[in-house]
Amino acid sequence: MGVTVPSSRQRNGINHLDALLSCIQVWPVAWRRDVLVKLRSQPAADRRQQIVPDLFAAEPSVSGKRVLLLDDTFTSGGTMASAARALRDAGAACVVGISFGRQLNANREETRDLISDLPQRSLDLETCPVHGISDVDLFLMGG
DSSP: OEEEOOOSOOBTTBOHHHHHHHTOOOOSSOEESSSEEEOOOOOHHHHTTSOOTTSEEEOGGGTTOEEEEEEEEESSSHHHHHHHHHHHHTTOSEEEEEEEEEOOOTTSHHHHHHHHHGGGOOOOTTBOTTTOSBHHHHHHHTO
């Protein structure tokens, strides 16, 4: 089962995650946008790098299922981890998270070198920008 993390806000009246998913013509799982509900509004900066147990609630239809969790942007992992926690609490057998984008913060040591190196890099869609190896090899390594 594919589940999306609810967007905290819509830009120009468009849910950008729904717009991205509508571009995918063939996908092996059905996407459900109504499985997770955000229970409270909390600024992202207040919850980054931590799991907030009551940020989301998941419906019981996930019980016993393997869930692919999709978010638009990965910053610190707090939102995705909180959503995964809600899915597991609702009985999901397994939750795997993926995101379309990764926010890079120049103030964080682990991304400083990557950001400074970006202007010299050419775009190579078959090579991981972090690890410098092909996406297939990275997948096979479990990275």
